[in-house]
Amino acid sequence: MIEVDALVKEFRTAGSVDGRLAGLRRLWAPSRLVRAVDGVSFTIQRGEVVGYLGANGAGKSTTIKMLTGIVRPTSGTVRVNGVVPWQNRRAHAHNIGVVFGQKSQLWYDLPLRVSLETIRDLYRVEDRDYRARLAEFDEVLGVRDFLDTPIRSLSLGQRMRGDLVGAMLYRPEVLYLDEPTVGLDVVAKQALREFIAAQNQQYGTTVVITTHDMDDIEQLCRRIVMIDHGSVVYDGDLPVLKKRYLPFRDVVITPADDSDAALIRADHSERIEGEDGTITLRFDPDVTTAPAVIAQAASATGIDDLKVIEPDLEDVVRLIYAEAGR
Amino acid sequence: MVELAKDFRTLLRVAWLTEMEYRANFLISIVGALAYNASQLLFISVLLHAFGGVAGWTGPQVFVLFGIRMASHSVCAFFFRRMTDLDTVVHTGEFDRYLLRPVSLFLQLLMRRFNLQQFGDVVIAAAVLGFALPRAAIDWTPAKALWLVAAVAAGGMLEAGLQLVRGALSFRWTNTESMTGLIETVFGTFGNFPLQVFGGVGAVFFTLVLPLAFVGWIPAAMLLGRQDSLWFPGWLGWWSPLVGVGCFALAIVFFGRQSRHYASPGS
Numbered sequence: 062m063i064e065v066d067a068l069v070k071e072f073r074t075a076g077s078v079d080g081r082l083a084g085l086r087r088l089w090a091p092s093r094l095v096r097a098v099d100g101v102s103f104t105i106q107r108g109e110v111v112g113y114l115g116a117n118g119a120g121k122s123t124t125i126k127m128l129t130g131i132v133r134p135t136s137g138t139v140r141v142n143g144v145v146p147w148q149n150r151r152a153h154a155h156n157i158g159v160v161f162g163q164k165s166q167l168w169y170d171l172p173l174r175v176s177l178e179t180i181r182d183l184y185r186v187e188d189r190d191y192r193a194r195l196a197e198f199d200e201v202l203g204v205r206d207f208l209d210t211p212i213r214s215l216s217l218g219q220r221m222r223g224d225l226v227g228a229m230l231y232r233p234e235v236l237y238l239d240e241p242t243v244g245l246d247v248v249a250k251q252a253l254r255e256f257i258a259a260q261n262q263q264y265g266t267t268v269v270i271t272t273h274d275m276d277d278i279e280q281l282c283r284r285i286v287m288i289d290h291g292s293v294v295y296d297g298d299l300p301v302l303k304k305r306y307l308p309f310r311d312v313v314i315t316p317a318d319d320s321d322a323a324l325i326r327a328d329h330s331e332r333i334e335g336e337d338g339t340i341t342l343r344f345d346p347d348v349t350t351a352p353a354v355i356a357q358a359a360s361a362t363g364i365d366d367l368k369v370i371e372p373d374l375e376d377v378v379r380l381i382y383a384e385a386g387r
Numbered sequence: 388m389v390e391l392a393k394d395f396r397t398l399l400r401v402a403w404l405t406e407m408e409y410r411a412n413f414l415i416s417i418v419g420a421l422a423y424n425a426s427q428l429l430f431i432s433v434l435l436h437a438f439g440g441v442a443g444w445t446g447p448q449v450f451v452l453f454g455i456r457m458a459s460h461s462v463c464a465f466f467f468r469r470m471t472d473l474d475t476v477v478h479t480g481e482f483d484r485y486l487l488r489p490v491s492l493f494l495q496l497l498m499r500r501f502n503l504q505q506f507g508d509v510v511i512a513a514a515v516l517g518f519a520l521p522r523a524a525i526d527w528t529p530a531k532a533l534w535l536v537a538a539v540a541a542g543g544m545l546e547a548g549l550q551l552v553r554g555a556l557s558f559r560w561t562n563t564e565s566m567t568g569l570i571e572t573v574f575g576t577f578g579n580f581p582l583q584v585f586g587g588v589g590a591v592f593f594t595l596v597l598p599l600a601f602v603g604w605i606p607a608a609m610l611l612g613r614q615d616s617l618w619f620p621g622w623l624g625w626w627s628p629l630v631g632v633g634c635f636a637l638a639i640v641f642f643g644r645q646s647r648h649y650a651s652p653g654s
Contacts, residue, residue, distance in 0.1 A: 072650060122653075131486050131651050147647070154489035163653065166484050168401055170408045175401065182397040183490055211408075 062235060062267045063105040063128065068137035070098040070123050097123040099291035100137070107234070108265040110257075112272070112282035112299075116382045120291040121271045125239050128269070129159050142234050155184065158228030162240035165224055167212045173223045174208040177230060184231035191230065198226045201256045218249035225253065229260060236260065238270040242277055254280050275374040287381065294381065299374070306380050307372035312342045312354050317363030325364075327357040394490045398498035406501040420464075420507025424457065428515065431579060442584035448611050449581065450519035455539060455610075456578045456603030457515055461508035462543025463550075469499045470547050473554025473642075480652045492646060493639055525610055534625070538606035541631030545601050546574060548631070548638035555638070555645040578603050583616045590618050601630045 073092045098120045105111050115121045126132040128139055130146030130153050139146055146153045159166065167176035181191045199205050202222040207215060215223060221241060228236060238257070242250045258281060260266045270277060278285065278299070285302055287295040295302055312330075315338070316322040322340055326332050330344035342354050351369050358364070431453055435446040444452070473496060476482050485495040525531075553566045582590040582604045594600040605627045608614055614621030 126483075126651050129487060131483050132649065133647055150486065151489040154487060157487075159487050161483075164480065164483065166487065168405065170405050171401065175404055179397055179401050183394060183488055185393075 062107040062109075062142055063103075063269070064138075064140040065104070065124075065128070066102050066138045068098055068101040068124065068127060068139065069096065069135045070120075070127060070132065071096050071135045096291055098127070098134070101288065101291070101293055102137075103286050103293060103296055105267060105269065107267055108261065109284060110261050110268040110270070110282050112270055112278040112285045113288070114271070114278070114285060114378065115288040119289050121288060122239060124288065125237055125269070125271060129157060129237055130154075155231065156234050158231075158233040158236045160221070160224045160228045160236070160238050160241050162221065162238075162243040165212055165220055167220075167223060167227055169212050172209045172211050173204065173215070176212065176223070177208075177227060180227050180230050186231050194230055194232070195226070198229065198256070201259060202226060202252055218245050221245060221249065221253060225256060229266075232264065233266070235267045235269070238268065238272075240272055241270065242272060242274050250274070250276070257281060275378065279374055289382070303372045303374065303377050306377045308345060309343045310346055310351065310372065311370040312344070312351060312358065313368050313370060314340045314342065314358055314364055315366040316340060317365050321363050325358050327354040330354055391491065391494065394494055395498070398490070398494065399501070402498050402501035416505075417507040420505065421511060424508065424511040427575065427579065428453070428511070442581050443616065444581045444611075444613065445523075447519055447522040447524075448607070448613065449579075450515060451523045451525075451611060452581060452603045452607035453579050454512060454516035454519050455535075455542070455606050456574075457508065457512035458539045459542025459602045460546060460574070461505065461512045462540055463546040464505035464508045466543065467497065467547030467550070468505055469497050470550040470554055472496070472499060473551065474557035477554075477557045477649065478652070482646075482649055483651050486646075486649070493642060523611060526612075531610065534628075535606065535610060537628045538609075541628035542602040542606065543631070544635035545598060545631035546570070548634035548636075551635075551638040551642055555642040558645040558648045573597060574599050574602065580604075581607070581613075581616055583618075587618060594618070598630065598634070601627050 072095045074095055101120070101124055113121055113124070123132065127134050128141065128146065130150055133147045141153060142156045144153045144156060167173065168179065177191075177195070180186075181188070186194075195204075202225065204219075204222055204226055207219050207223070210219075212220060212223065225241070236257070242253060245253070254277065257268060257270075261268055261281075268281070270281060272278065282299060284297065285295060285299055286293060287302075312327075313335075314325055316325060319338070322334075322338065325340045325342070327342050327344070327349075329349040330342040333341040333343060335341060340358075342358060344351075344354055355367065355369075359367070431449065434441070435449060440446055441449050476485075476496065476499070485492050488495065549570050553570060556566075577585070577593060578599045582593050582600055585593065590600070593604075605617065605624050608616050609621075609624045609627070614624060617624060
């Protein structure tokens with residue numbers, strides 16, 4: 062559905078000048094060429110939900126802007142449903158829905174209803190379909206309550222829901238979401254995720270999402286493409302990514318009293334004493350299993366509390382970003 | 388073409404509704420436009436009163452020129468005001484939205500807002516022409532009247548075209564606001580006079596380099612039978628509306644080409 066090959070985008074920025082009369086000398090300082098995206102390639106199949114990750118400034122938004130046809134690449138190709146975005150802009154526009162968390166695509170001064178009706182007319186959606194879809198979207202997103210409120214008066218959560226309805230009204234094949242949940246409360250985030258998942262399952266909508274909220278990724282995406290300094294550093298399954306960077310699992314045990322603590326141990330696991338008196342047994346799930354570790358540890362001694370810690374995607378991402386930043 | 392008309396109707400509705408959200412703004416703009424144009428009118432009246440004419444043209448003849456230029460300007464202001472918004476649209480990233488919709492980029496810019504507040508310009512232009520035309524001893528034919536309408540429309544397109552080209556430069560340079568005022572000021576300052584007053588070099592300059600001759604001077608000279616004031620063969624003047632139309636068409640093409648350099652701001 063989306064084919065990206067050797068995509069490059071370079072920007073010219075004013076060169077920096079220090080020292081005396083820097084402000085004046087900047088006028089004729091040579092401009093600097095910055096490579097925001099440096100040879101990105103990937104292919105996304107119809108119906109996939111892909112998380113496009115990267116630290117701030119990694120080149121995520123620039124890539125999304127090229128995929129959506131807002132910005133032309135310096136070199137490389139993009140095909141979305143067989144269409145090159147910047148060569149056949151209008152055909153492409155019917156294929157994609159776009160939601161930017163930072164920027165509404167709707168008419169700022171007018172009620173949400175007017176924006177939706179305008180989109181209906183510009184995309185030539187039959188009124189019958191329009192009504193049916195609005196009713197369907199309303200069930201998950203609950204937009205009816207603020208249909209007559211101007212966009213500028215909506216809360217962020219309402220505005221995002223409105224934008225999402227606007228982007229899906231003409232049933233595009235591909236939905237791009239650029240930080241859709243930033244600044245939203247837990248309930249609004251959940252509604253958004255449910256909606257996206259439902260569209261994907263019912264209509265096979267292909268979804269590309271960039272976000273800094275790892276819960277978005279865990280709940281929606283099966284696949285991750287990670288970018289850093291303009292290049293793809295990981296492309297594959299979410300579980301594999303976790304395993305590569307955090308291969309261990311931890312069983313954290315709170316012993317009944319200090320004398321029991323010394324007895325807590327299990328085969329094939331590393332024993333780490335916590336400062337708060339807890340004992341962590343770290344093991345490789347390929348070698349042994351959580352029940353085996355727990356059974357052995359519990360047989361020996363009195364245990365007050367016990368929990369199994371799964372590797373957290375946030376930790377994984379932190380590790381990768383930190384590594385790349387060095 | 389049918390599709391374009393449908394989009395036009397859709398966007399017109401949005402623009403109209405947006406305008407209605409700002410009714411107070413609408414009234415203030417009309418008053419502002421009236422005041423601005425009245426001050427120009429006053430200046431010319433004083434000038435004519437003191438000197439009795441400009442460069443061989445009588446007072447009523449100069450008023451016809453002024454009226455034609457005002458009418459051209461109100462065509463530009465009423466229909467094509469949004470051309471001057473292009474640098475803002477580029478600067479703020481609003482252009483992102485235009486690129487994402489299956490609608491002509493030019494049409495989306497054009498219909499960004501409804502231009503009702505420019506009504507003040509239309510009122511002034513109509514008043515000035517209503518006053519000056521009967522006093523200028525023009526020998527009217529239906530063809531001449533039609534030609535005047537075409538010349539006024541083309542004059543508006545010329546100004547709009549220049550503004551659009553200016554705005555389209557912002558795809559690469561981002562900030563071209565300083566030039567918006569420049570075009571309006573040059574047209575407003577020099578456009579109101581028979582250009583022979585600036586000497587032969589001035590007249591050629593304002594015809595070929597900064598083509599404001601096509602917005603007032605040439606149409607007025609043709610209409611008033613003052614081809615003697617022009618620096619080129621008089622019959623050429625009848626073709627002058629083509630310049631405005633051509634300029635506008637080229638400007639739209641230029642806009643389309645420059646939009647390829649759009650570097651959307653922010654993330």
